[in-house]
Amino acid sequence: MKLIKYLLVFAAGIIIFTSCSDDNDDFSINTAAGVxxxxxxxxxxxxxxxxxxxxxxxxxxxxxxxxxxxxxxxxxxxxxxxxxxxxxxxxxxxxxxxxxxxxxxxxxxxxxxxxxxxxxxxxxxxxxxxxxxxxxxxxxxxxxxxxxxxxSPIYSLSGPWQLTLDDYWGATTVTPKSNLDVINDETGECEFVDFAPALSSGMNLPVILRPGEEGKPYNMSIPLGKVLVEGANFNGLGVCDVMLITMDGKTRGELVGEWNADYSEVTFNETLVLGIMSEGSWTGYVYGIFVKMTFKPLL
Missing domain, CATH: 2.60.40.2030 (CalX-beta domain)
Structure with missing residues (x-):
């Protein structure tokens, strides 16, 4: 197994939010005809x-x-x-x-x-x-x-969920409430908002919902290769991204969740790595590793 290097310290915060405002110094109403x-x-x-x-x-x-x-x-x-x-x-x-x-x-x-x-x-x-x-x-x-x-079946799953995250080092953290937002109801693209605040606030976890068997909830998967954080400054590495990958650095495909018998929670048993990437390549460092994740809808 490839040696996993866990990076604890950042030179700057992992996510930097910027704000902007309209500059109305040159605000003038249109005078041209035909508009x-x-x-x-x-x-x-x-x-x-x-x-x-x-x-x-x-x-x-x-x-x-x-x-x-x-x-x-x-x-x-x-x-x-x-x-x-x-x-x-x-x-x-x-x-x-x-x-x-x-x-x-x-x-x-x-x-x-x-x-x-x-x-x-x-x-x-x-x-x-x-x-x-x-x-x-x-x-x-x-x-x-x-x-x-x-x-709509896909929206019936949106709203607050409880996320239980078991990491590579044996610790379990619980996110009591993470909203599942539907991004595109046609493609099934969704995301858990602020899914791991104990690790870092502001990171959203992308998931895909697809129709399952008739009368049953949508199936849920996690797409690999998605960037959770872009352009963060890491000590010793410089500016890098945080991407969803596997333990062997795979960036394509999906991790598939499984519903339990009464369809009250979804479990992912495949390991998900939050890899630190430089120019699209894995540095070998990680920001987090989850060996098991259980997601439970609260509505």
């Missing part, structure tokens, strides 16, 4: 467990300055549709969107809220109320349907 703004889609459907999603806006023409769009959320006109309630079923990050001259698309950011009750589909509309520097095109509103969590 319009619309929504991209007239309808959208999202699951209540989706979390943050975006309603796209589209700018046409050739603006020479910003297009300032103000949107509002309203109910639908269909009496047969149950209405979603703002700041209860969903939250809008901002109702004012400033679109730079060199951008043709923007979006209204919305976050769904899970209320732990089985609900019918809930509806609301995002409407372009006003636009400075552009005319409002006929396609000015998007009707959004929020479906119940259990309407």
């Amino acid at each position: 319009g703004v619309s929504v991209e889609n007239s309808e959208m459907t999202v699951n209540e467990m989706k979390g943050i999603f975006k309603v796209p806006l589209v700018v046409t023409g050739n603006p020479n300055g910003y297009v300032k769009v103000k949107v509002k959320v309203v109910g639908t006109d269909d009496p047969s549709q149950d209405q979603a309630i703002a700041d209860n079923n969903f939250y809008v990050t901002s109702e004012t969107i400033n679109i730079p001259a060199d951008e043709k698309t923007a979006s209204v950011e919305i976050r769904t809220q899970y209320l732990e009750t089985r609900d019918p589909d809930l509806y609301f509309r995002v409407v372009i109320e006003s636009a400075e520097g552009a005319t409002i095109e006929p396609l000015n509103a998007c009707t959004i349907a929020i479906t119940d969590r259990y309407s």
Whole structure:
């Protein structure tokens, strides 16, 4: 077996978060003619467990300055549709969107809220109320349907999980609550958010959910070769990445989890290595090794 070298010390924190803000020193509204703004889609459907999603806006023409769009959320006109309630079923990050001259698309950011009750589909509309520097095109509103969590098998597994991690050195750590977020419901790409805070905060563990046998939960696997941390500065090694690999340095394929008999938890019995990589190659150092992992959904 290859000698495992465990690196304990970092020259800088493993993950560095940076923030940015818009520089509005040159903020000026478009004055060019022939510029319009619309929504991209007239309808959208999202699951209540989706979390943050975006309603796209589209700018046409050739603006020479910003297009300032103000949107509002309203109910639908269909009496047969149950209405979603703002700041209860969903939250809008901002109702004012400033679109730079060199951008043709923007979006209204919305976050769904899970209320732990089985609900019918809930509806609301995002409407372009006003636009400075552009005319409002006929396609000015998007009707959004929020479906119940259990309407989709993949979203029925999203939410809080308890993660038990057994490491190479015989220690067991428990993450009491790590949210499983669905990244792409078509491909099954998901991630456990902050899956090992005892090791390092801010690392998300990617997993893939795929349909299993009829009437049974989705199968879960961990894709190898995914980078958990990019561009961290390690003592003696310089700037490296942390990647999911196997004990022999394999970076392709997947580790497959197994449900227990009553489908209350998933266990991974294959060893997962958090390898420290330099220019795509394993340095032989690791940031962590888990010989067994057990994941238990809490909802």
